[in-house]
Amino acid sequence: xxxxxxxxxxxxxxxxxxxFGGAALFMRTVLISxxxxxxxxxxxxxxxxxxxxxxxxxxxxxxxxxxxxxxxxLSTFFFTAAAQWHPExxxxxxxxxxxxxxxxxxxxxxxxxxxxxxxxQDLEDEIREFDTLDFETTRSALAQASFDVxxxxxxxxxxxxxxxxxxxxxxx
Amino acid sequence: MTFLxxxxxxxxxxxxxxxxxxxWRGSEEGQDLVVLISxxxxxxxxxxxxxxxxxxxxxxxxxxxxxxxGPSGDPWLMLAQIAPASLSLVVNSENDWWAMVDGxxxxxxxxxxxxxxxxxxxxxxxxHDAYKxxxxxxxxxxxxxxxxxxxxxxxxxxxxxxxxxxxxxxxxCAFPDTTHECQHDVFRDVFAGxxxxxxxVPDFYPEVDE
Numbered sequence: 332x333x334x335x336x337x338x339x340x341x342x343x344x345x346x347x348x349x350x351f352g353g354a355a356l357f358m359r360t361v362l363i364s365x366x367x368x369x370x371x372x373x374x375x376x377x378x379x380x381x382x383x384x385x386x387x388x389x390x391x392x393x394x395x396x397x398x399x400x401x402x403x404x405l406s407t408f409f410f411t412a413a414a415q416w417h418p419e420x421x422x423x424x425x426x427x428x429x430x431x432x433x434x435x436x437x438x439x440x441x442x443x444x445x446x447x448x449x450x451x452q453d454l455e456d457e458i459r460e461f462d463t464l465d466f467e468t469t470r471s472a473l474a475q476a477s478f479d480v481x482x483x484x485x486x487x488x489x490x491x492x493x494x495x496x497x498x499x500x501x502x503x
Numbered sequence: 504m505t506f507l508x509x510x511x512x513x514x515x516x517x518x519x520x521x522x523x524x525x526x527w528r529g530s531e532e533g534q535d536l537v538v539l540i541s542x543x544x545x546x547x548x549x550x551x552x553x554x555x556x557x558x559x560x561x562x563x564x565x566x567x568x569x570x571x572x573g574p575s576g577d578p579w580l581m582l583a584q585i586a587p588a589s590l591s592l593v594v595n596s597e598n599d600w601w602a603m604v605d606g607x608x609x610x611x612x613x614x615x616x617x618x619x620x621x622x623x624x625x626x627x628x629x630x631h632d633a634y635k636x637x638x639x640x641x642x643x644x645x646x647x648x649x650x651x652x653x654x655x656x657x658x659x660x661x662x663x664x665x666x667x668x669x670x671x672x673x674x675x676c677a678f679p680d681t682t683h684e685c686q687h688d689v690f691r692d693v694f695a696g697x698x699x700x701x702x703x704v705p706d707f708y709p710e711v712d713e
Binding site for chain 2: 345347349350351352353354355384386468469471472475478479
């Protein structure tokens, strides 16, 4: 019997950070096929779908690749933003150039934190334009997000090596 | 008799964590309004206070509700919607609650961990019956709008007796014998009073049938 290939046991992982006023940031893993001239054709790669939601719009950015340490950095960002007294001052914005994503903390109270999500509309544009989602969420939701986002790493029982969107070592 | 706790199943040891009223976008004039109250269970680690605001933002006929947690901390909310019964004619539906059911289903697509566990559709006559069950004669609430009747049932969930709420509506104050920052709206006064501890928490809350 043939061993299942990694993509046959693949189960997509979802991430959701919701906020007041109907705002939310979603991420979803997707296994895509890329082609190059060098070898035997298709190469499966993990990518990420990103969506931003408000009561008036939903923007989707599909099959984007990230930097290698994306999940760790984002998890740390969320946790630090939830824990710091004044994260709008003390926490640097999260940026992932490859993903075209920037998340900043703009305000805070003892229970609520203001978040701005900026997403590059088209990564291939020379002059980049951004979509912006500005919302407030709770510190507890941010703390939970720091754990939830780590699920994005747990794709198809990954090998010990680094797993990120756009490169999966061990996945042939 | 607390209407919401009598009509919606809650695990013993559940407790209330908050209430909210949403700016309702409808009009009551010349309208036959119907009410849908839905109990929604949330994801185990979701924040009820924020999720009720998130959900209401995506529900076209959202009016208000309450949220709480079960004995294990699992969050839930009860969302009240109010809409004209005539909306069913728009889609040739025989179900007067159709628009509200559809609006909630749509909103829940943005939260995969939330699901409706129970809902109750009500007419104005049903709301009058709920007050009658608490020993209040219909004469005393005959001039109440549907939004007021629903607000009263939500306010009652804070452990404030419905008779006290009806008494307070005349003077738009829920705590006439207590020094407090009056909201000059009996329902909002109850909610504010619950937040500031003016309403005692019962020993076993809410009471449920085992």
